[in-house]
Amino acid sequence: xxxxxxxxxxxxxxxxxxxxxxxxxxxxxxxxxxxxxxxxxxxxxxxxxxxxxxxxxxxxxxxxxxxxxxxxxxxxxxxxxxxxxxxxxxxxxxxxxxxxxxxxxxxxxxxxxxxxxxxxxxxxxxxxxxxxxxxxxxxxxxxxxxxxxxxxxxxxxxxxxxxxxxxxxxxxxxxxxxxxxxxxxxxxxxxxxxxxxxxxxxxxxxxxxxxxxxxxxxxxxxxxxxxxxxxxxxxxxxxxxxxxxxxxxxxxxxxxxxxxxxxxxxxxxxxxxxxxxxxxxxxxxxxxxxxxxxxxxxxxxxxxxxxxxxxxxxxxxxxxxxxxxxxxxxxxxxxxxxxxxxxxxxxxxxxxxxxxxxx
Numbered sequence: 001x002x003x004x005x006x007x008x009x010x011x012x013x014x015x016x017x018x019x020x021x022x023x024x025x026x027x028x029x030x031x032x033x034x035x036x037x038x039x040x041x042x043x044x045x046x047x048x049x050x051x052x053x054x055x056x057x058x059x060x061x062x063x064x065x066x067x068x069x070x071x072x073x074x075x076x077x078x079x080x081x082x083x084x085x086x087x088x089x090x091x092x093x094x095x096x097x098x099x100x101x102x103x104x105x106x107x108x109x110x111x112x113x114x115x116x117x118x119x120x121x122x123x124x125x126x127x128x129x130x131x132x133x134x135x136x137x138x139x140x141x142x143x144x145x146x147x148x149x150x151x152x153x154x155x156x157x158x159x160x161x162x163x164x165x166x167x168x169x170x171x172x173x174x175x176x177x178x179x180x181x182x183x184x185x186x187x188x189x190x191x192x193x194x195x196x197x198x199x200x201x202x203x204x205x206x207x208x209x210x211x212x213x214x215x216x217x218x219x220x221x222x223x224x225x226x227x228x229x230x231x232x233x234x235x236x237x238x239x240x241x242x243x244x245x246x247x248x249x250x251x252x253x254x255x256x257x258x259x260x261x262x263x264x265x266x267x268x269x270x271x272x273x274x275x276x277x278x279x280x281x282x283x284x285x286x287x288x289x290x291x292x293x294x295x296x297x298x299x300x301x302x303x304x305x306x307x308x309x310x311x312x313x314x315x316x317x318x319x320x321x322x323x324x325x326x327x328x329x330x331x332x333x334x335x336x337x338x339x340x341x342x343x344x345x346x347x348x349x350x351x352x353x354x355x356x357x358x359x
Contacts, residue, residue, distance in 0.1 A: 024068070030052075043162065105135060105137055126225065127231040131222070145176040165218040197254055293348055
């Protein structure tokens with residue numbers, strides 16, 4: 001079987017230092033054209049240029065009827081913007097064939113601000129900063145475990161791309177492990193190790209602390225506040241600094257993959273509201289239309305959001321993350337801000353989970 005085409009592009013001018021990668025991948029009986037882009041050294045955002053799989057076609061194709069045609073058109077567009085190919089293999093983004101890993105992270109249910117004080121006072125829970133990044137688990141192997149490979153895994157249990165700085169940091173560790181955390185730029189903020197999920201979190205965290213000296217410069221351990229005084233101080237600091245939020249974890253609980261229907265042993269409180277929404281259409285002047293789901297399986301319009309000039313306009317039917325102040329009942333999000341594509345989620349939020357303006 002011939003190798004499908006891919007290319008890594010680079011743009012550096014003034015204060016810009018950006019990457020843009022394009023590749024054709026097989027999808028069922030057809031092929032899709034995917035891309036990844038962003039600042040050099042960061043966790044790249046991903047997307048697709050093909051709503052449905054297309055015939056592969058031939059390398060000289062143009063137009064939108066074959067994968068090669070879409071690939072060539074996208075490459076021409078990026079070259080016209082000043083992007084140039086990166087010589088040689090490697091680079092800052094590892095192209096991966098998406099694979100199922102059966103490694104799933106533990107997802108947190110949100111809580112209201114009036115529940116925060118109770119958890120700060122509860123000795124059964126510890127607290128950590130909720131970093132504003134991309135959830136990412138790194139499975140690092142050795143000769144005995146995990147096929148001697150180091151791969152990044154998203155919250156859906158699928159392999160994904162990651163900055164080389166993060167992957168290379170794990171590769172220097174002599175022992176295998178599955179490390180859960182949040183990728184912020186070229187730093188992996190790690191807070192759990194999943195090799196022995198039945199152990200209580202306190203023991204998993206202690207094991208993770210033993211690994212830290214061998215995990216390299218791009219891996220940082222998330223600070224854990226354990227006493228009431230430490231938790232209160234952390235909460236006050238994060239709120240004053242405008243951080244995303246705080247999480248609470250029951251230190252005696254085992255790792256439980258997925259998200260419970262309500263409550264749970266790991267909970268989160270955000271200092272501002274965010275939502276994962278569906279891109280339902282494109283407007284003029286770099287704006288997209290947003291929708292959320294209802295309880296009947298339908299979709300509800302919730303307004304528009306502007307895409308900043310330093311971001312690609314996300315494709316229709318993709319999921320994106322937005323920050324907002326509140327939602328109007330039966331209306332739109334107020335002051336939404338685009339945060340990025342959510343390629344690690346397969347659904348959008350429901351309309352009844354949004355934060356509504358008090359009346």
